[in-house]
Amino acid sequence: DLVQYDFTAGMEDDLDRIAGGEADRVEWLTGFYFGSEKHRGLRTVIDNMGEIDAREINSIAIADDVTLRIGKYGPYLEAPGDNPETPRRVNIPQELAPDELTAAKARELIDAPVVGDRVIGLNPDNGKQIVAKDGRFGPYVTELEPELPPVEAEFVLDKKTGELKEKKAKKVAVVKPRTASIFSSMDLATVDLDTALALLSLPRVVGVDPESGVEILSQNGRFGAYLKRGADTRSLISEDQIFEIDLAGALELYAQPKYGGRAASSALKEFDVDPVSEKPIRIKDGRFGAYVTDGTTNATIPRGEDIDDIDFERAVQLLADKRAKGPATKPAAKKAVAKKPAAKKPVAKKPVAKKPAVKKPAAAKPAAPRAAAAAKSE
Template identity: 50%
Template sequence: VTQGLSAGRVQSVATRLIVERERERIAFVEVAYWDLEGIFDPGSFDARLVALEGRRVARGSDFGADGKAKSKDLAHLDEESARGLLERLQGATFTVRSKDEKPYTRKPTAPFRTATLQQEASRKLRYTSQTTMRVAQRLYENGYITYMRTDSTSLSQAAVAAARKQVTELYGADYLPPKPRSWDRKVKNAQEAHEAIRPAGDFFRTPNEVRDELNRDELALYELIWKRTISSQMADARGETVSLRLAAASTSGEDVEFGASGTVITFPGFLAAYEVGKDEDGDEDQRPLPNLDEGQAVETKELTAQGHSTSPPPRYTEATLVRALEERGIGRPSTYAAIIGTVMDRGYAVKRGTALVPSFLAFSVTELLEKHFGRLVDYEFTARMEDDLDRIAAGDEGRVKWLRRFYFGDGEPDEAGLKALVGALSEIDARAVNTFPIPGAEDIVLRVGRYGPYVERGEERASVPPDLAPDELTLEKATELLAQPSGDRELGVHPETGRQVTARTGRFGPYVTEVLPEDDKGKPKTASLFKSMSLDTVTLEDAVKLLSLPRTLGPDPSDGEDVVALNGRFGPYIKKGTETRSLESEEQLFTITLEQALALLARPKERRPRAAASGPLRELGVDPITEKKIVVRKGRFGPYVTDGETNASLRAGDEVESLTHERAIELLADRRARGPAKPGRKRTRA
């Protein structure tokens, strides 16, 4: 695909999961559907149209990814039919057709293991998996929690006794179940050498008792672990769920039925201490409904027609990706944070909010592995390998024998070894692996090239913006990209190298570059345009001079060390060893002489005046940890978010305009978890 990439037993499977979800989003067909919603008295409760003439009214879950209804016996309303029904229901009398009451019971969840801690910290604290493990490591090393890399949900007898004692002290005896709770492990490939993650010691310290000893992120994670541990030994939450069906007849005689449901918690139980976060909004509606009897009339306060559309499957977040890997028995708790970090570091995915968005590069890598190394990224094969490694670690299988079988195969056609798989690398069609169709386009394709993704139609090409997600590259978008001016200008042939020189617009501004032949795997020489130059007027002569930088002025007669003129991030300068001096203009790079440079180096270095602080680019809300306002600012090294105490640079895929409050919280938490920056090493002259 390209140089500098990697594949791995779990890393590649994780990337494949992210890519497959994006493929589902690309293939998804959106469907519009309508229904009616009403507000009724007494109690001003909401109800929604659920049936029309005995047929259930279609909801989003009734349609497949292909846009087709899963059942034929549905009433699929469009806007016209919904608004027509609304008119025919004006003045209709609604009565309670049925009332269903059921007891409600909800049990607490098990204490944390590594994977569930990462998932819950992602949902509730907006921590990345790596941030969670860094903070947990510090809590463990300083004696606040037990070991944080574990598959176990069990607690020691001392821990159970400590939790039950604290429940009684803080909430009362009513909140304590008669017997201690025990938790069974239900995930494949469990390794239970350690107990669940819990507060350390035989007596648990409350968050208030350690508040002055921990920083904000440590305290937030400790409180999460403490609450989860305590709640796991508390009584069930109890209540009552009520479902109502309201009936009416339209002016045309149509039988309509509205539905409403609600749950009333009569005893909170463990919910008094802790409630599990959710990846998506559930259907459970915890709201009280009025006490109504069957046959009782209700007053219609408002009826409205509401339009909806089905949504594609959500992208993975770190929490849901960890859960997906764990459910398949792939990877280990101690590796999930590192795996997700590697996937992002390799450029296979970026964060958009909390969602993991795959890059087109990830599509190419996954395509290559699926077509030519399919067995190595097969989910079941990877899970079986976990079992094999466990048996080898336990001494139940010989490692040499297993490695021999893995490399040479065992003779079965479907069990080819690694040697056979890598033996045909020369037969791989790199162009085919890096080419993808665009839905609905017959003559336009997407290709992933050396310089990034681009769309192609015949001889026409156009680069794909780096912030465009794969599911957003539609036929209309591809056509729009091809219709835009490319921005590339061919300036001519370099007189020394014989290569074509082109002026282009890149991510960091306009630049000139040499165009290498297709079979040349080297890196082309590039140079940014001076501020006084423009893409429209730069000449071949200008480009050749720019590509000649950095320019060696000659050796210093006193010690023979070369003096060099070059353009840097903060402007033009000269350099000799570790000594640097700024130049007044970029044009001086071509005119300054060795004598002038030596005279400049002989002067004391002048400190650059600090620019006045600019106002924030955006305001994003309040950080839940520090309770201070988060803003986006423009910094020396690019945009960053800050709460006034911690600064965190935006990363690949983060854009100032689209940055969300949740993503900003995550960036700040990750930066705080890494601790203060280490001071640079002082260089000493020989």
């Protein structure tokens, strides 16, 4: 019931209200996980699932001897290899759509010849070998470090035992080879030595900013090509600009607002002003799908409606319907009940122990005259 169409459709509206500050996310997540009056929670579902074999769930049989798996670095095919204990793994091209991975296509990928490392040439500056490779993160070029000669063992005489012992060799710092990913417009099979050397030389110094005196660099990153001036960056249009842009072009790019172009192109469609808010209406692509907004009210486009078919009248109607619903009512916060201080019980007083009376010695009485006379005669 947590993946029904009705639930997911309502969930989108709930998430929109949370994003707009009209609903509380902690309360919604609590109900989703622990359950509420409307539906059971995810906690009750996963508690009764029993043991889960993650590998089995993460495997899809494409053919009798071919299995599709999802690994840490993306999807791959697993098929029998030359060694029965070690299956062969073949990465799936990123451009291949899921519905195109038929049994015949999987067999074609598995039977394709393995592309080995291709030696492009030698770096004329240091004589190191430049090689083109295809790795788990895509094709790249690298500069191989020369193999170090084996270190001969040295022996020293142990003064205590008189035996020869091998002297521990000093640890040698391992030099990490330079690598560089090739551009998406390049072919690994045809990359030449000049192109490989240019890629390995990145980042490229475009010039020095005359105002700050800081170097401007052009390089390729995780999110595409960009310029870097200290901590200030600017995105480039294409990877080719990394080698083509000059100092004047870089300064012109830095003179523009950083997010000016991005903000201007964020709307999928634009209309006239809304008759109620008197603000321009736009259709934008949000985190949970396309929606209509006037900058104040956001209305999700219903499932099944095409953005191209939505005109000004329909956009105004969606915003009006959203306003009619009003903001989501938050449950009243529970007031903390003031706890009355507990009544103090009377403390029973301990009886004071009475000290025993000290008897004073009785005063000696004067001896009788007869006893005194008897004592005198003795």
